[in-house]
Amino acid sequence: MLWEINAFDVIHIGRTPGGECFSEFIDALICAQATISGFPICEIRTNLRTNIPDGGVDTEVCQPIPIDWTGWLKDTPTIWQYKATEAKNIFLKSNLRKEINKNYVTLLLKKGYAYRLCICDDMSAPEKQEWEEYITQLIREIEPNAPKAKILTASDLARWANCFPTIISYYFRPNLLSSCLHIEAWGNNITNLTPEYVFVPTWANVREKIMQHVNFKNEIPDAVLPIFGEAGVGKTRLVYECLVNLKNAKFLVAYTDDEKKANELARLLANDSNLFAILVADECGIEARMRLNELLRGSRNRVRVIAIDNSSERHFWYTPEIWLEKIPEEILMEILEKNYPEVPVLRRRAYAALAKGFVRLAADLCRNDGLIAGIGNVEPIFPHIRDYLSKRLSNSELMVLQALSLVTKVGMKGDLTHQLDDLNELIKISSQELKEVANKLHDGPGFVSKAGRFFYVTPEIIAQVGFDLAWKQWASDDPQKFLESIPQSLLEGFLKRVAKSASDTVRQTVADFFRKWANGITPRDLVSIETVDRFVTLVEMDPHTYLPTLRRIIEKGTREELFAIKGDSIAGRWGPRRSLVWLMERIAAFPEHFEDAERILLKLSLAETELRIGNNATNIWKQLFRIFLSGTAIPFLERLKKLEERIFADDREVSFLALEALDGIFTPFSARVLGPPIVAGRIPPEEWQPKTYSERKDCLDAATNLLKKIANSSFPIIQKKALEIAIKHTRFLLTSGYLSSLKTLFSSEVLDDQMRVEIIGQIQEFLHFDCKSEHKKGCPLSQNYIDEVRQWLRLLKLTDFHGRIVTIVGGDPWQHSILGDEGEWRTELHSVAIECLKYPKKLIQEIVWLCSPNAKSSAFLGEEIGKLDKDAKYLNLILDSAYRFNTANFAGGYVRGLLTAFPKHLNKVNDWIDKIQNLNPKLAYELALAGGEFTKPLQRTLQLVDELKLSAAYLQEFLRGVGQRPLLIEEFEQIFVRLIRASESGDGSAIRVGIRLVAYRLKDEEKDEEASILQHQRIYSMVWRLMEITAKDGGGESYWWTRILEILTNYEPDRAIGIAVTGLISDNFMHRKECEKFLIDLGPKYPETVMDRVGAIALDSKNGSRFFIDIYRNLIQSIPAPIIMDWIQMHGVEAARRIARHLPIPFIDDEGKAVVPPLTEFVLEKFEDDERVFREFCIGVHGIQIYTGDIALQHRKEEEIARKFLNHPLRRIREWAQVEIENACRNAEYWLQINDEFGIE
Structure with missing residues (x-):
């Protein structure tokens, strides 16, 4: 068989010069055997260079391998000697004795090691047995208990190797696995784009599962471990990195991306019970996976398969499926940084954004950075991606991808279903087919995403190539006809796609088509969000055409017309001015568009409406002229020339604005928000900044x-x-x-x-x-x-x-x-004061300047002069000057110093202040304050308030006392009387001062354990009067107002509760909350009173409507339920209606039990038939509730809780649970949709 070798194959590779190949081959067998047995590779010590002195040992296996069916490694540690030569050159008794008596062999034999001799030759069984017995005799002369020696011939080694197909392929049949690669060849391919690997922390559990699966010591339920994930996210690379870190994996691993070859190899492995392998089957679909699993069901103890699949097809399978999510952007950036450090970071960022977690695409972009940077867009790699898509996708999948790439997003459900129908009509594909294939592309390679109601193509680089193919297929022959046929519902999405993805030629073609519309726009039209959105898209599509057009429109605008262009949020999005400013900030990055962007921003700056934000038109325009972080590629010196023109412009407003920009150049620290990585379909050039x-x-x-x-x-x-x-x-x-x-x-x-x-x-x-x-x-x-x-x-x-x-x-x-020079400064003050007294003319000459606003520290000099002027020689000069120049700074300091050092002049000073008081009351007030108690500041202020020459609010200077002492009780009363009088006249400032006066005094008394002002009947009555006057708003001082009321509760709790209940229906939100908090604290102490007072106002026909608007659940819960039930029983259904919105909410307790609070159960049971009660309760459950964070998840939690009440005994609770579930589901879907759709563009 092709998969088997014999002794001649071993002899052939073994007789190489030096014997390295023979040694490496045997070491591979030992390591492979150790790997499938779960034996630690660190216990194997090899020496591949046979010509290096080894002490008689080529390889040492330091421990026995327990799971070893060969019999050569099982029982004891072993020493291995390799001889890549004929037997006749080895088996001379003198040679063998010499080999066995080498130092290291002797040492290990004495430790109990067994001896193994591998020869690159064959011999008969009797001959082999004879030599094994002789060698055993020799080693037992060294160690009498040594294990029997073994000789491994070429035939023995061949039979052993036949258990490892990968070793056979690697050493003997390199062309045998025509569609399979051993791990080194596989590694050369897969690491080509990204030699440096970056591990994804979130994949740690996946790595662990892979390593467990390929460990032959572990029992596994299935031979096949499926790995799923979108195309290009790094599935194959992860598997490679796992296996390459598995020591000696190269002797077990075979890789193929051909399903047919994977099944052929699996069949071979299944048919021979001696074969061991780890098979990586890439691009392995569901049917192939099932066949592999069936073929190897009885072989999973010796064959492990990792099947990698990009499709979404699933089958009922007990083996857990592993799905790899896209790599986070920060990890992708790290990968690009390690592998392509020479690519500037901003372009790496752009490539990462274009690839959206697809490592292969991002790396390809970086590899072609030189070409891309040269022309400013990514068209140079389009052919690579077209080939990739052609191999990856079927014809129908490629067509649907192209169709969806025509727009940035297309509605496919809900109120936007018509967009998909319109797209079908445009390209003549059935709606059903388009939707089915789009879903398949979503679930499989991941090139289509679903967000809320939309389909869209991702990553952006795929969308760009898809659009390029779509334009060539459907529009290039007759662009005019195609553009005319685009449905209105798809037009904005199409224009945005052109702006983001189209070639220069296509941009120009589409720009020409829409020029007539743009030329008809006037400055007044720019108040429309829709119009500005369209124009922004056209500018990004073809800035050379539409940016000058937009600039001409804006420069024609009058100040009033430009003021009308607002940036305020409208219907959940920013206004048109924001869009214009953001566009200009982005487009100014390009040198060829800088002038237009600068002129537009300048014009908008001169009619600025966004004064409260940092990135308004004015600040972005000034940013353009900074040395650092300007946001443009134009060198600073060129920009400075433009700024100089603006500074010397005839228009003073422009000149002043330009001077502000010049000011910003000298500000050492600056910041700006980084813009998008792609602008107008191009990667922005690198921002200019000094390099040295x-x-x-x-x-x-x-x-x-x-x-x-x-x-x-x-x-x-x-x-x-x-x-x-x-x-x-x-x-x-x-x-x-x-x-x-x-x-x-x-x-x-x-x-x-x-x-x-x-x-x-x-x-x-x-x-x-x-x-x-x-x-x-x-x-x-x-x-x-x-x-x-x-x-x-x-x-x-x-x-x-x-x-x-x-x-x-x-x-x-x-x-x-x-600066730490206060001592020196005061010494100099003293010196100048002495000179003033010594030379009066000098002081007279300087008196005008000393009374000017520029003399910021004149009070300190005045004080020094006063301390030295023992005869008050300068009193008249200084106080007369204070009156003439209407300033108390210098004179106030003088008065303070004079009276501190020489109080004998008090009458003179007071005479002067009396005189000024008649002419300039405010100045007299300030001088009296400077003089402290000497100049009777309180008495003067009271008099001026009584004479209506000063507002009662001026009494705030005495909140803590007069000078360094606290107010006497009589003084407190005098001040308070006037503040109450002013308060009753509607003086808001006096009200605030009055509240603080009382609050500070009560706080100080509490701290110092002094007798309270409230023990004085008149003051006590006036404090209550103040609280009643301010019950509905707290006088603008709700915090201090409530602190006063807390103390008054100790005297008359009923009265305090009544006032707080009045505040409970205030129009001032903060005051309402302070009053509610106050009543909540009193609820457990005075439950009947609180309930009676709150109930009375709730039932009041004029003021009770607040109980149908606000939520007072915490207040109601602070009152014992039986008291509330009694009140409801007394007042009937109207009381139940008023209280229903504020009832405690059903909940799940710590034991998982559904609980309806007693008060809620009472109301919903007793008034079960009243629809208003039920409706108010349902409204109140989430009334005025604020959601933050994952809102959809919170609504799902509400649904989960409500389901526990579907079988509750009370009908209204069951009905509420159903309503709650419906609302929660609807709201969760809504927020999921909002979140998904927000992230599309």
């Missing part, structure tokens, strides 16, 4: 030079803006080494006081944060440069008196604590 530090510096040089150009221009408005940008980014520019540029920009002629202060602050931050020793390690700036910066800082700090004041007072006071 030098290139980055060139960009910053150019931007800085533009800043200097603007600062030196003759346009004062933009000149000032340029300086503001430079000031804002001084720290960054210093860090980047632009000290000289900054010096040029900020000459003494252009700097005003405020600019100087801000620059000084930036420099100080640079020196403090960027030049410390711990930061300098990675800093490229030299010490000389840092010293120059310090020198510039010294020059900026003017040494004249005005300069000193500007420096110490112009900045924010908190800045000094951050």
